[in-house]
Amino acid sequence: MIKRFFAVALSVVMVICCTACQKSYSHIEGYDDVVNARKLYASLNSASLTVTDAEKGTVTQEMNFAYDVQDRLAYSYFGTDGEVNYYEYHNGYEYCYFDKAEWKTLTEGDENYHFYTRMAKMSMVDEGMIFLKGESITASEVKDSANGKIIEMTYDHKALNSSMKNQLGLVGNLISFKVIYTLDKEGYLTKMEQIGKASQDDTQSIVTNINYVLEITNMNDVAKIEKPEVILES
Numbered sequence: 080m081i082k083r084f085f086a087v088a089l090s091v092v093m094v095i096c097c098t099a100c101q102k103s104y105s106h107i108e109g110y111d112d113v114v115n116a117r118k119l120y121a122s123l124n125s126a127s128l129t130v131t132d133a134e135k136g137t138v139t140q141e142m143n144f145a146y147d148v149q150d151r152l153a154y155s156y157f158g159t160d161g162e163v164n165y166y167e168y169h170n171g172y173e174y175c176y177f178d179k180a181e182w183k184t185l186t187e188g189d190e191n192y193h194f195y196t197r198m199a200k201m202s203m204v205d206e207g208m209i210f211l212k213g214e215s216i217t218a219s220e221v222k223d224s225a226n227g228k229i230i231e232m233t234y235d236h237k238a239l240n241s242s243m244k245n246q247l248g249l250v251g252n253l254i255s256f257k258v259i260y261t262l263d264k265e266g267y268l269t270k271m272e273q274i275g276k277a278s279q280d281d282t283q284s285i286v287t288n289i290n291y292v293l294e295i296t297n298m299n300d301v302a303k304i305e306k307p308e309v310i311l312e313s
Contacts, residue, residue, distance in 0.1 A: 104213030109221040109230035113260055116268040117206035125301035128203070133272075133290040137161070144204055145301045147171050152195035152204065153304040168306040169194065177309050208293075209268055210258055215239055227263040234258070236275070250287060251279035270294050 104110045120126075125145035132139050139161075144154040151171035158165045166177035174185045174192055185192040195201040202208065218233040236253035256275035263269050275289040 102213065104216070107213065107216055107232075108219040109228070109232065109260070110211075110213060110216070110219065112221070112228060112230060112262060112266065113209065113211050113232075113268075115266050116260065116262055117209045117211065119265075119267050120209055120295065121200070121204070121206045123204070124299045125297065126204075126295055126299070127297040127301060128208075129294045129296070131292045131294070133292050134288050135161075139291070141307070142203060143297075143301055143304055144201075145304055146197060150197045152197075152201060154201070154204075155304050155307045157307045164310060166307045166309055168304075170304065175306065180311075182306070209260075209271060210273065212239070212242075215242070224261075227261070227266075227269075230260040230262065232258050232260070250277040250289065253277050253289075254283060254286065256289075267298060268295060 126143075128140070128142040128144075129138060130140040131137065137159075140156070140158045142154060142156045144152060146152055149171070152169065153171045154167070154169050156165075156167040168175040168182075171194060172186070174194070175182050177183075187194070195204075212234065215235045215238040216232050217235050220231045222229045222231075234256045236256045239256060240252045254276040256273070259270075259272040259274070260268060261270040261272075271293045273289065273291045273293075277287045277289055278285060279287075
């Protein structure tokens, strides 16, 4: 589900998620490493995700997920745009969302009910969660670290503005955009930082800094999915 919040979220990690094209970009340094990291992420049995707006120092989204023995996805989700908080919980069979003052539950047969499996994946647990758009990369650099690799890719902001106009509506036009991928020694993505600038006006008199950080932890180590703790809005 997680559809109502996506309409208002300013997290570029979520808003600009996309899948890579079939064309090969192996000539780009680090590209194949990120392709592999996407596949590894989609193969996880469970994990925890956190998205932070580094400019404001606030967590904008949190999610825990795990597949059960029937390969049904269970997850808990929290998201906020800074004003409205949104909560979801799915145990694989019942979908719950917090509406104003209470949890509401949908089950199979109810309108708007949906469940996810390994074959019918939710977007947040699939490859597209890790941003990669090979045709728009203008520069790439790979650095070895003590724990794996750090890959920095610079994107053609004009190309992104043209191809992703609808997704960028909330932040305006990009002025610059780069992504820093942190991979562990086994090739799994542990952090993805999206950094850029955007402006709603053509003169760029008002510029918004973009710095969203996605962190992936507890990979294949989430034992139980529980409803997110609700913080009532004042």
